[in-house]
Amino acid sequence: MNSGGSISGGSLPLAFLPEGAKATVSDIQGEKSIVGHLADMGFTPSARIMILKSCPPGAMLVWVKEARIALGRGMAMQILVNEIEEL
Amino acid sequence: MSTKTKDTGEQITAALIGNPNVGKTEIFNRLTGLSQRVGNFPGVTVEKKGGRFIHQGQVVDVVDLPGTYSLTAKALDELVARDFIVEEKPNVVVDIVDGTSLERNLYLTFLLMELDANLVIALNRWDLVKARKINVDLDRLSELLGAPIVATVATTGEGLEDLKSSIIKVAHDQKKSKAILDYGNDVEAGIKSISAVLNEKPDLLKRYPPRWLAIKLIERDERVLEKANSMFSGLQMAKILEVIGYE
Numbered sequence: 001m002n003s004g005g006s007i008s009g010g011s012l013p014l015a016f017l018p019e020g021a022k023a024t025v026s027d028i029q030g031e032k033s034i035v036g037h038l039a040d041m042g043f044t045p046s047a048r049i050m051i052l053k054s055c056p057p058g059a060m061l062v063w064v065k066e067a068r069i070a071l072g073r074g075m076a077m078q079i080l081v082n083e084i085e086e087l
Numbered sequence: 088m089s090t091k092t093k094d095t096g097e098q099i100t101a102a103l104i105g106n107p108n109v110g111k112t113e114i115f116n117r118l119t120g121l122s123q124r125v126g127n128f129p130g131v132t133v134e135k136k137g138g139r140f141i142h143q144g145q146v147v148d149v150v151d152l153p154g155t156y157s158l159t160a161k162a163l164d165e166l167v168a169r170d171f172i173v174e175e176k177p178n179v180v181v182d183i184v185d186g187t188s189l190e191r192n193l194y195l196t197f198l199l200m201e202l203d204a205n206l207v208i209a210l211n212r213w214d215l216v217k218a219r220k221i222n223v224d225l226d227r228l229s230e231l232l233g234a235p236i237v238a239t240v241a242t243t244g245e246g247l248e249d250l251k252s253s254i255i256k257v258a259h260d261q262k263k264s265k266a267i268l269d270y271g272n273d274v275e276a277g278i279k280s281i282s283a284v285l286n287e288k289p290d291l292l293k294r295y296p297p298r299w300l301a302i303k304l305i306e307r308d309e310r311v312l313e314k315a316n317s318m319f320s321g322l323q324m325a326k327i328l329e330v331i332g333y334e
Contacts, residue, residue, distance in 0.1 A: 033161065036306075040157035042191055066188030067108070 015076035022050045023081035030078040099147045099258040105183035107154035110211045113241035115151040142251040158198045160310040178258040180204035186216040203296035206234035207253045213238040233266035
Protein backbone atom coordinates (compact mmCIF):
# COMPACT_ATOMS: atom_id res chain seq x y z
CA MET A 1 0.00 0.00 0.00
CA ASN A 2 2.71 2.45 1.03
CA SER A 3 4.86 2.58 -2.07
CA GLY A 4 7.90 4.71 -2.63
CA GLY A 5 6.60 7.67 -4.59
CA SER A 6 6.49 7.01 -8.31
CA ILE A 7 3.08 6.95 -9.93
CA SER A 8 2.47 3.64 -11.63
CA GLY A 9 0.96 3.27 -15.09
CA GLY A 10 -2.49 4.83 -15.48
CA SER A 11 -2.80 5.97 -11.87
CA LEU A 12 -3.35 9.59 -10.96
CA PRO A 13 -4.01 11.50 -7.75
CA LEU A 14 -7.67 11.56 -6.76
CA ALA A 15 -7.34 15.35 -6.47
CA PHE A 16 -7.04 15.62 -10.26
CA LEU A 17 -10.42 14.05 -10.97
CA PRO A 18 -13.34 16.29 -11.97
CA GLU A 19 -16.82 16.14 -10.44
CA GLY A 20 -18.72 13.06 -11.52
CA ALA A 21 -15.58 11.03 -12.26
CA LYS A 22 -15.48 7.43 -11.06
CA ALA A 23 -12.38 5.47 -10.13
CA THR A 24 -10.86 2.66 -8.10
CA VAL A 25 -8.20 3.23 -5.45
CA SER A 26 -4.82 1.83 -6.53
CA ASP A 27 -2.49 3.11 -3.83
CA ILE A 28 -2.20 5.49 -0.90
CA GLN A 29 1.07 7.28 -0.36
CA GLY A 30 2.42 8.97 2.73
CA GLU A 31 3.01 8.28 6.38
CA LYS A 32 1.66 5.11 7.91
CA SER A 33 -0.74 7.04 10.14
CA ILE A 34 -2.28 8.88 7.16
CA VAL A 35 -2.57 5.67 5.14
CA GLY A 36 -4.24 4.00 8.14
CA HIS A 37 -6.63 6.89 8.67
CA LEU A 38 -7.67 6.95 5.01
CA ALA A 39 -8.19 3.18 5.11
CA ASP A 40 -10.41 3.64 8.19
CA MET A 41 -12.47 6.11 6.14
CA GLY A 42 -12.93 3.48 3.43
CA PHE A 43 -10.07 4.26 1.03
CA THR A 44 -8.77 0.71 0.76
CA PRO A 45 -7.14 -0.95 -2.28
CA SER A 46 -9.61 -1.33 -5.17
CA ALA A 47 -12.37 0.54 -3.32
CA ARG A 48 -14.67 2.24 -5.85
CA ILE A 49 -15.10 5.98 -5.48
CA MET A 50 -16.93 8.84 -7.18
CA ILE A 51 -16.24 12.58 -7.00
CA LEU A 52 -19.41 14.29 -5.78
CA LYS A 53 -18.00 17.78 -5.45
CA SER A 54 -14.65 19.37 -6.12
CA CYS A 55 -13.75 22.95 -5.29
CA PRO A 56 -10.16 23.51 -6.45
CA PRO A 57 -7.92 24.41 -4.80
CA GLY A 58 -9.99 23.51 -1.73
CA ALA A 59 -11.70 20.41 -0.40
CA MET A 60 -13.53 17.68 -2.25
CA LEU A 61 -16.47 15.45 -1.40
CA VAL A 62 -16.04 11.81 -2.33
CA TRP A 63 -18.46 8.89 -2.39
CA VAL A 64 -16.80 5.75 -1.04
CA LYS A 65 -18.43 2.61 0.36
CA GLU A 66 -21.90 4.13 0.61
CA ALA A 67 -20.74 7.23 2.49
CA ARG A 68 -19.75 10.77 1.59
CA ILE A 69 -16.30 11.71 2.86
CA ALA A 70 -14.85 15.23 2.71
CA LEU A 71 -11.14 15.36 1.93
CA GLY A 72 -8.63 18.19 1.95
CA ARG A 73 -6.78 18.61 -1.34
CA GLY A 74 -3.53 17.50 0.30
CA MET A 75 -4.97 14.16 1.36
CA ALA A 76 -6.65 13.77 -2.01
CA MET A 77 -3.19 14.09 -3.62
CA GLN A 78 -1.99 11.09 -1.62
CA ILE A 79 -4.70 8.76 -2.89
CA LEU A 80 -3.85 7.28 -6.27
CA VAL A 81 -6.68 6.04 -8.45
CA ASN A 82 -7.47 4.51 -11.81
CA GLU A 83 -10.38 6.09 -13.62
CA ILE A 84 -13.24 3.80 -14.63
CA GLU A 85 -16.39 4.26 -16.74
CA GLU A 86 -18.95 2.64 -14.44
CA LEU A 87 -19.08 2.01 -10.68
CA MET B 88 -15.99 0.87 37.32
CA SER B 89 -16.88 -2.73 36.70
CA THR B 90 -18.28 -2.84 40.21
CA LYS B 91 -21.26 -0.81 38.97
CA THR B 92 -23.74 -3.56 38.19
CA LYS B 93 -22.42 -6.57 36.40
CA ASP B 94 -25.01 -9.10 37.42
CA THR B 95 -26.88 -7.68 40.39
CA GLY B 96 -29.99 -7.03 38.33
CA GLU B 97 -29.85 -3.36 39.24
CA GLN B 98 -28.95 -0.71 36.73
CA ILE B 99 -27.54 -1.54 33.31
CA THR B 100 -25.44 0.83 31.22
CA ALA B 101 -25.69 0.51 27.45
CA ALA B 102 -23.46 2.57 25.14
CA LEU B 103 -24.62 3.32 21.60
CA ILE B 104 -21.96 3.49 18.94
CA GLY B 105 -21.86 3.51 15.15
CA ASN B 106 -20.57 5.24 12.03
CA PRO B 107 -21.78 8.78 11.38
CA ASN B 108 -25.22 8.95 9.73
CA VAL B 109 -26.50 5.48 10.50
CA GLY B 110 -29.52 6.71 12.46
CA LYS B 111 -27.81 6.41 15.82
CA THR B 112 -29.29 9.50 17.41
CA GLU B 113 -32.73 8.56 16.13
CA ILE B 114 -32.39 5.18 17.84
CA PHE B 115 -31.16 6.91 20.98
CA ASN B 116 -34.22 9.17 21.00
CA ARG B 117 -36.55 6.23 20.30
CA LEU B 118 -35.02 4.20 23.13
CA THR B 119 -35.04 6.96 25.71
CA GLY B 120 -38.20 8.86 24.80
CA LEU B 121 -37.98 12.40 26.09
CA SER B 122 -35.55 11.70 28.87
CA GLN B 123 -32.34 12.42 26.97
CA ARG B 124 -30.02 15.13 28.11
CA VAL B 125 -26.84 16.53 26.68
CA GLY B 126 -23.64 16.31 28.64
CA ASN B 127 -19.91 16.52 28.13
CA PHE B 128 -17.26 13.90 28.56
CA PRO B 129 -14.85 15.05 31.26
CA GLY B 130 -12.00 17.05 29.86
CA VAL B 131 -13.03 17.08 26.24
CA THR B 132 -15.56 18.96 24.19
CA VAL B 133 -17.07 16.04 22.38
CA GLU B 134 -20.69 15.72 23.36
CA LYS B 135 -22.17 12.74 25.09
CA LYS B 136 -25.88 12.33 25.51
CA GLY B 137 -27.33 10.35 28.37
CA GLY B 138 -30.83 9.00 28.85
CA ARG B 139 -32.60 5.93 30.16
CA PHE B 140 -35.41 3.52 29.50
CA ILE B 141 -37.26 0.97 31.57
CA HIS B 142 -38.12 -2.34 29.92
CA GLN B 143 -39.44 -5.49 31.60
CA GLY B 144 -38.94 -3.72 34.92
CA GLN B 145 -35.25 -3.18 34.19
CA VAL B 146 -33.72 0.32 34.27
CA VAL B 147 -31.20 0.83 31.46
CA ASP B 148 -28.96 3.91 31.28
CA VAL B 149 -28.15 4.75 27.67
CA VAL B 150 -25.07 6.68 26.60
CA ASP B 151 -24.84 7.99 23.04
CA LEU B 152 -21.18 7.98 21.95
CA PRO B 153 -19.76 10.10 19.10
CA GLY B 154 -20.25 8.63 15.63
CA THR B 155 -16.94 7.24 14.34
CA TYR B 156 -15.56 5.03 11.58
CA SER B 157 -12.71 3.76 13.68
CA LEU B 158 -11.31 3.64 17.23
CA THR B 159 -7.79 4.98 16.98
CA ALA B 160 -6.04 7.16 19.56
CA LYS B 161 -5.45 9.85 16.93
CA ALA B 162 -8.88 11.47 16.70
CA LEU B 163 -10.51 12.91 19.80
CA ASP B 164 -14.03 11.65 19.07
CA GLU B 165 -12.70 8.14 18.42
CA LEU B 166 -10.66 8.21 21.60
CA VAL B 167 -13.66 9.39 23.63
CA ALA B 168 -15.70 6.46 22.36
CA ARG B 169 -12.87 4.00 22.89
CA ASP B 170 -11.98 5.24 26.37
CA PHE B 171 -15.60 4.99 27.44
CA ILE B 172 -15.79 1.35 26.35
CA VAL B 173 -12.35 0.39 27.69
CA GLU B 174 -12.36 2.31 30.97
CA GLU B 175 -16.03 2.59 31.94
CA LYS B 176 -16.86 -0.90 30.71
CA PRO B 177 -20.56 -0.44 29.92
CA ASN B 178 -22.56 -3.64 30.43
CA VAL B 179 -23.63 -3.61 26.79
CA VAL B 180 -22.36 -1.89 23.66
CA VAL B 181 -25.02 -1.42 21.01
CA ASP B 182 -23.33 -1.23 17.61
CA ILE B 183 -25.70 0.47 15.19
CA VAL B 184 -24.87 -0.49 11.62
CA ASP B 185 -26.35 0.74 8.36
CA GLY B 186 -27.69 -2.44 6.78
CA THR B 187 -27.23 -0.96 3.31
CA SER B 188 -23.46 -0.56 3.70
CA LEU B 189 -22.22 -3.50 5.70
CA GLU B 190 -18.72 -3.51 4.21
CA ARG B 191 -18.04 -0.10 5.72
CA ASN B 192 -20.00 -0.57 8.94
CA LEU B 193 -18.72 -4.00 9.96
CA TYR B 194 -15.20 -2.59 10.24
CA LEU B 195 -16.18 -0.80 13.45
CA THR B 196 -17.97 -3.98 14.56
CA PHE B 197 -14.69 -5.91 14.33
CA LEU B 198 -12.89 -3.23 16.33
CA LEU B 199 -15.57 -3.55 19.02
CA MET B 200 -15.25 -7.34 19.01
CA GLU B 201 -11.51 -6.91 19.62
CA LEU B 202 -12.33 -4.64 22.54
CA ASP B 203 -14.20 -7.58 24.05
CA ALA B 204 -17.36 -5.48 24.27
CA ASN B 205 -20.63 -7.20 25.15
CA LEU B 206 -22.19 -6.49 21.77
CA VAL B 207 -25.72 -6.17 20.49
CA ILE B 208 -25.90 -5.25 16.82
CA ALA B 209 -28.77 -3.11 15.58
CA LEU B 210 -28.97 -3.58 11.84
CA ASN B 211 -30.68 -0.32 10.97
CA ARG B 212 -32.38 0.85 7.76
CA TRP B 213 -33.89 -2.61 7.47
CA ASP B 214 -36.68 -1.11 5.32
CA LEU B 215 -34.10 0.11 2.80
CA VAL B 216 -32.27 -3.21 2.91
CA LYS B 217 -35.49 -4.91 1.85
CA ALA B 218 -36.43 -2.20 -0.67
CA ARG B 219 -33.03 -2.54 -2.35
CA LYS B 220 -33.41 -6.32 -2.30
CA ILE B 221 -30.14 -6.73 -0.39
CA ASN B 222 -30.07 -10.24 1.00
CA VAL B 223 -28.80 -10.32 4.60
CA ASP B 224 -28.83 -13.64 6.45
CA LEU B 225 -29.25 -12.29 9.98
CA ASP B 226 -28.88 -15.67 11.70
CA ARG B 227 -25.67 -16.52 9.88
CA LEU B 228 -24.21 -13.04 10.42
CA SER B 229 -25.06 -13.21 14.11
CA GLU B 230 -23.36 -16.58 14.35
CA LEU B 231 -20.21 -15.32 12.57
CA LEU B 232 -19.96 -12.19 14.71
CA GLY B 233 -20.84 -13.94 17.96
CA ALA B 234 -23.45 -11.32 18.87
CA PRO B 235 -27.23 -11.01 18.63
CA ILE B 236 -28.50 -8.92 15.71
CA VAL B 237 -31.77 -7.01 15.72
CA ALA B 238 -33.15 -5.55 12.48
CA THR B 239 -34.40 -2.02 13.11
CA VAL B 240 -36.03 0.91 11.33
CA ALA B 241 -35.22 3.92 13.48
CA THR B 242 -37.60 6.23 11.63
CA THR B 243 -40.65 4.07 12.43
CA GLY B 244 -39.50 2.40 15.63
CA GLU B 245 -39.63 -1.09 14.11
CA GLY B 246 -37.48 -3.55 16.06
CA LEU B 247 -36.87 -1.17 18.97
CA GLU B 248 -38.70 -3.33 21.54
CA ASP B 249 -36.68 -6.35 20.41
CA LEU B 250 -33.54 -4.25 20.71
CA LYS B 251 -34.41 -3.36 24.32
CA SER B 252 -34.97 -7.03 25.16
CA SER B 253 -31.66 -8.00 23.54
CA ILE B 254 -29.77 -5.33 25.50
CA ILE B 255 -31.15 -6.66 28.78
CA LYS B 256 -30.53 -10.27 27.80
CA VAL B 257 -26.91 -9.62 26.86
CA ALA B 258 -26.34 -7.58 30.04
CA HIS B 259 -27.40 -10.54 32.17
CA ASP B 260 -25.61 -13.06 29.99
CA GLN B 261 -21.99 -13.46 31.11
CA LYS B 262 -21.00 -15.10 27.84
CA LYS B 263 -18.53 -12.91 25.97
CA SER B 264 -18.31 -12.59 22.23
CA LYS B 265 -16.07 -15.43 21.10
CA ALA B 266 -15.55 -14.66 17.43
CA ILE B 267 -12.07 -13.40 16.56
CA LEU B 268 -10.61 -12.09 13.33
CA ASP B 269 -7.61 -14.16 12.23
CA TYR B 270 -4.86 -11.86 10.87
CA GLY B 271 -2.82 -14.65 9.30
CA ASN B 272 0.34 -16.46 10.40
CA ASP B 273 2.77 -13.52 10.52
CA VAL B 274 0.62 -11.24 12.65
CA GLU B 275 -0.76 -14.06 14.79
CA ALA B 276 2.82 -15.11 15.64
CA GLY B 277 3.52 -11.54 16.73
CA ILE B 278 0.36 -11.45 18.83
CA LYS B 279 1.46 -14.68 20.49
CA SER B 280 4.96 -13.39 21.34
CA ILE B 281 3.58 -10.14 22.76
CA SER B 282 0.90 -11.97 24.73
CA ALA B 283 3.66 -13.96 26.44
CA VAL B 284 5.12 -10.69 27.74
CA LEU B 285 1.68 -9.31 28.64
CA ASN B 286 0.98 -12.40 30.73
CA GLU B 287 3.66 -11.23 33.14
CA LYS B 288 1.29 -8.42 34.22
CA PRO B 289 -1.94 -10.15 35.26
CA ASP B 290 -3.48 -6.96 36.69
CA LEU B 291 -3.11 -5.27 33.28
CA LEU B 292 -4.90 -8.16 31.61
CA LYS B 293 -7.75 -7.83 34.09
CA ARG B 294 -8.31 -4.24 32.97
CA TYR B 295 -7.78 -4.59 29.23
CA PRO B 296 -8.54 -7.35 26.71
CA PRO B 297 -5.18 -9.16 26.15
CA ARG B 298 -5.59 -9.72 22.42
CA TRP B 299 -6.62 -6.09 21.92
CA LEU B 300 -3.50 -4.88 23.80
CA ALA B 301 -1.27 -7.07 21.64
CA ILE B 302 -2.88 -5.86 18.39
CA LYS B 303 -2.67 -2.20 19.47
CA LEU B 304 1.01 -2.65 20.32
CA ILE B 305 1.66 -4.09 16.86
CA GLU B 306 -0.19 -1.08 15.38
CA ARG B 307 2.03 1.15 17.54
CA ASP B 308 -1.02 2.81 19.07
CA GLU B 309 0.33 5.84 20.97
CA ARG B 310 -1.81 5.43 24.07
CA VAL B 311 -1.16 1.72 24.48
CA LEU B 312 2.58 2.13 23.83
CA GLU B 313 2.68 4.85 26.50
CA LYS B 314 0.89 2.60 28.95
CA ALA B 315 3.21 -0.31 28.18
CA ASN B 316 6.26 1.93 28.63
CA SER B 317 5.05 2.96 32.07
CA MET B 318 4.24 -0.56 33.22
CA PHE B 319 6.88 -2.84 31.76
CA SER B 320 10.54 -3.18 32.61
CA GLY B 321 13.24 -2.37 30.08
CA LEU B 322 13.72 -6.04 29.34
CA GLN B 323 10.00 -6.61 28.85
CA MET B 324 9.72 -3.58 26.54
CA ALA B 325 12.73 -4.84 24.59
CA LYS B 326 10.89 -8.10 23.99
CA ILE B 327 7.83 -6.20 22.76
CA LEU B 328 9.87 -3.88 20.52
CA GLU B 329 11.63 -6.88 19.06
CA VAL B 330 8.25 -7.95 17.67
CA ILE B 331 6.78 -4.59 16.66
CA GLY B 332 10.06 -3.03 15.54
CA TYR B 333 11.88 0.05 16.77
CA GLU B 334 10.89 3.36 15.23
